[in-house]
Amino acid sequence: MNNPSFVLKGDLCFSRDPQTLNAVPNGYLVCLDGKCAGTFAQLPAQYQQLPMLDCTGKLIVPGLVDLHVHAPQYSYRALGMDLELLEWLETHTFPEESKYRDLSYARKMYPAFVRDLVRGPNTRACIFATVHVEATLHLMDLLEASGLCTRVGKVNMDRNSPDSLREPGAQASLDATRGWLGRLAGRYQRTKPILTPRFTPSCSDELMAGLGQIQKEFGLPVQSHLSENPGEIAWVQELCPQSRFYGDAYHLFGLFGGEGCPTIMAHCVYSGEEEIALMQRQRVFIAHCPASNTNLASGIAPVRRYLTEGIPMGLGSDVAGGTHTSIFRAMADAIQVSKLRWRLQDSTLAPLTAAEAFYLGTLGGGAFFGKVGSFLPRYEFDALVIDDSRYTPQGSRSIPERLERTIYLSDDRDLAHKYAAGKQLF
Amino acid sequence: MNNPSFVLKGDLCFSRDPQTLNAVPNGYLVCLDGKCAGTFAQLPAQYQQLPMLDCTGKLIVPGLVDLHVHAPQYSYRALGMDLELLEWLETHTFPEESKYRDLSYARKMYPAFVRDLVRGPNTRACIFATVHVEATLHLMDLLEASGLCTRVGKVNMDRNSPDSLREPGAQASLDATRGWLGRLAGRYQRTKPILTPRFTPSCSDELMAGLGQIQKEFGLPVQSHLSENPGEIAWVQELCPQSRFYGDAYHLFGLFGGEGCPTIMAHCVYSGEEEIALMQRQRVFIAHCPASNTNLASGIAPVRRYLTEGIPMGLGSDVAGGTHTSIFRAMADAIQVSKLRWRLQDSTLAPLTAAEAFYLGTLGGGAFFGKVGSFLPRYEFDALVIDDSRYTPQGSRSIPERLERTIYLSDDRDLAHKYAAGKQLF
Numbered sequence: 035m036n037n038p039s040f041v042l043k044g045d046l047c048f049s050r051d052p053q054t055l056n057a058v059p060n061g062y063l064v065c066l067d068g069k070c071a072g073t074f075a076q077l078p079a080q081y082q083q084l085p086m087l088d089c090t091g092k093l094i095v096p097g098l099v100d101l102h103v104h105a106p107q108y109s110y111r112a113l114g115m116d117l118e119l120l121e122w123l124e125t126h127t128f129p130e131e132s133k134y135r136d137l138s139y140a141r142k143m144y145p146a147f148v149r150d151l152v153r154g155p156n157t158r159a160c161i162f163a164t165v166h167v168e169a170t171l172h173l174m175d176l177l178e179a180s181g182l183c184t185r186v187g188k189v190n191m192d193r194n195s196p197d198s199l200r201e202p203g204a205q206a207s208l209d210a211t212r213g214w215l216g217r218l219a220g221r222y223q224r225t226k227p228i229l230t231p232r233f234t235p236s237c238s239d240e241l242m243a244g245l246g247q248i249q250k251e252f253g254l255p256v257q258s259h260l261s262e263n264p265g266e267i268a269w270v271q272e273l274c275p276q277s278r279f280y281g282d283a284y285h286l287f288g289l290f291g292g293e294g295c296p297t298i299m300a301h302c303v304y305s306g307e308e309e310i311a312l313m314q315r316q317r318v319f320i321a322h323c324p325a326s327n328t329n330l331a332s333g334i335a336p337v338r339r340y341l342t343e344g345i346p347m348g349l350g351s352d353v354a355g356g357t358h359t360s361i362f363r364a365m366a367d368a369i370q371v372s373k374l375r376w377r378l379q380d381s382t383l384a385p386l387t388a389a390e391a392f393y394l395g396t397l398g399g400g401a402f403f404g405k406v407g408s409f410l411p412r413y414e415f416d417a418l419v420i421d422d423s424r425y426t427p428q429g430s431r432s433i434p435e436r437l438e439r440t441i442y443l444s445d446d447r448d449l450a451h452k453y454a455a456g457k458q459l460f
Numbered sequence: 461m462n463n464p465s466f467v468l469k470g471d472l473c474f475s476r477d478p479q480t481l482n483a484v485p486n487g488y489l490v491c492l493d494g495k496c497a498g499t500f501a502q503l504p505a506q507y508q509q510l511p512m513l514d515c516t517g518k519l520i521v522p523g524l525v526d527l528h529v530h531a532p533q534y535s536y537r538a539l540g541m542d543l544e545l546l547e548w549l550e551t552h553t554f555p556e557e558s559k560y561r562d563l564s565y566a567r568k569m570y571p572a573f574v575r576d577l578v579r580g581p582n583t584r585a586c587i588f589a590t591v592h593v594e595a596t597l598h599l600m601d602l603l604e605a606s607g608l609c610t611r612v613g614k615v616n617m618d619r620n621s622p623d624s625l626r627e628p629g630a631q632a633s634l635d636a637t638r639g640w641l642g643r644l645a646g647r648y649q650r651t652k653p654i655l656t657p658r659f660t661p662s663c664s665d666e667l668m669a670g671l672g673q674i675q676k677e678f679g680l681p682v683q684s685h686l687s688e689n690p691g692e693i694a695w696v697q698e699l700c701p702q703s704r705f706y707g708d709a710y711h712l713f714g715l716f717g718g719e720g721c722p723t724i725m726a727h728c729v730y731s732g733e734e735e736i737a738l739m740q741r742q743r744v745f746i747a748h749c750p751a752s753n754t755n756l757a758s759g760i761a762p763v764r765r766y767l768t769e770g771i772p773m774g775l776g777s778d779v780a781g782g783t784h785t786s787i788f789r790a791m792a793d794a795i796q797v798s799k800l801r802w803r804l805q806d807s808t809l810a811p812l813t814a815a816e817a818f819y820l821g822t823l824g825g826g827a828f829f830g831k832v833g834s835f836l837p838r839y840e841f842d843a844l845v846i847d848d849s850r851y852t853p854q855g856s857r858s859i860p861e862r863l864e865r866t867i868y869l870s871d872d873r874d875l876a877h878k879y880a881a882g883k884q885l886f
Contacts (some may be wrong), residue, residue, distance in 0.1 A: 112864060112865040112869050113857075113861055113864060113865060114864075116795075116813050325796075328797075328799060329799070330799075331799035331802060331803050331811060332803070333804065334800065357868045357869060369541065370754045371800070373754060373755070373757035374754055374759075374800055374804070377758070378759065378800070378801075378804045385757060387542050388542060438538060438540075438541065439537075439538040439539060441538075442538035443538050445871065447873075
């Protein structure tokens, strides 16, 4: 059953592009060898011998994609929310992350993160671990066993962080990273590495240059943070005076997208014209993290503009800047803050619609993983079967209406079945 | 058991004022004849004979208060959220509310609203029904049976609404209101009426004048909407040219607070100086509805200013402008939008803290019901026993930290017991 073939029957809903929502009432979703073979109003003859799970009346949508989440922060989500970014990092984040130097602490804490991720609607995630190799490998072991499909980063940081967390110099950080990568060969099917310089304030030029070298050698993707908070941006300009703007401080070291270097940058609340142009040129993915940008009082990213300009983009929970891992929640948050931005900041950028937010949380972010986030043919088979009868009486609403209510009202209680890359998680 | 006496043991947390959170770890909360007798670290001798429910390790807080919710809108919450206020009213609200002219529709729809309200954390609510007397009485019957303590309004509207919903003239609306009030005598203990002119655009001057007369005769409280949306405010100025500002359009008819006329005004996003001064003088309660003001792209109310000026205030879910009835969710929403307002609109108004949001959702709104919303002596006994172990391992966090996480993370699964005015609901 590594590459299974089967059929799901139910009310199908998926994105084709940011504006187009496809709905197939009482339709058939075919999985062939772990890949989506398409959606059908009538089941074609050649699939009629496949095993079928009858989910009539239930909503079936692609698995959701979280482009930005911090695994070690899950244990203190929804705490200290009265602080701003840099103060919150000092008070909560850094002391907690330090504890993961001790593998036994990782063994105690990471299982709850993975367990709750499995129970929720996300099938894919790009995850920050900590600087610690052993703890990161333990997290990757747990994720591999879970069936989720993830990219996980051992974090790099060699400056501006407490002694207990900072790696002892650029070379030590680079050596640890190479050591970590060396231990991954053949170890995982669904769990892949991603280079993770925490953000410019935490990484010296020497470290960044070395990571750029590793990136080229291994052809690895990259994830980091960008233009989240005005104070942070000013600090980056001081720390990296040779950069023309924040994004340039990654680009100078070959860590900002382009051919062979798929990159996710979280936040992009305050990206200026040059930075936006560079992201567009380099096909950098934006991880829009509305809850985190609200909780840490950072601001609201101009998502409508990024969509219009065709910059690759998905959603991030950014736990624990965000409090919930569910990307359904991130969709609702994204719509909501886009309305406030329209009202308070810039009425030329129309609010997001439910269809657009759903696109971002499925196909938009899924593109970082390849053909992921839709039910179009040849997409990887990530699917959620949702029993929405708790909040929508059967037969009372259209599929797009049921999807809108699911975005706002569903929680893990409502998930009946979940599939990631063809594998059934429950 | 009408006025029971008993003791709850657990981790107690309640507000004394907007800034002061009282915490009593492993304490005793005494209910005497349905009223709170106080909180104690050691159980005083005179209470040791009372029956005790041991909730050790659980969090015990006052029941939550929803100052603004529309019962007939519950069935379509989280739908049509891509519209603004006036368009949303035309498309969703008015057509749905029209159906309640048929008592059998009310019998079909209202039970889910009341059932879910019982399961959630609110013990008190000020509720808009519809214009229909029979349906409103049915809702009140259900609420009375539930044990919740509520104020319910038959809505008045005689203009600017579809024929199917509009009452046929001011006199008909006033007659229906008197007829409704006449049928309440002796019928309910926990379910009281409240005068409910929908908002100025829906109510002619003649209707407002007649409601002002009824208010004086019956000494009833009043609830309505105020200064929610710029388009709405401009419309009120056209419709009621003799008013100096929106709030004045209620005040002219004696429906805006003051001695003997307790009043709730929902929203107050755009109240100007004169309106704020009048609310303060008349002790008008503001129902702050952050989710609704976000979903309908109305804006963000200056809650910090209202707090500082001592205007009475609580929170409203405003379902179905809001999508969730839980006032814990409204607390989180209130904190979050206050941060965005601080960042985007006015950095002189500091964001709300978790303690302040908790105050608003308990004691702040509770004051509209009398001595409600705290565990201070002589307060009515409204209490929630919360098993927060799903998101906070026992013994790992302080009571204020557990409260913060409960605000952001809890849902109805986590409620172990619930009491309203001394009565145990579950």
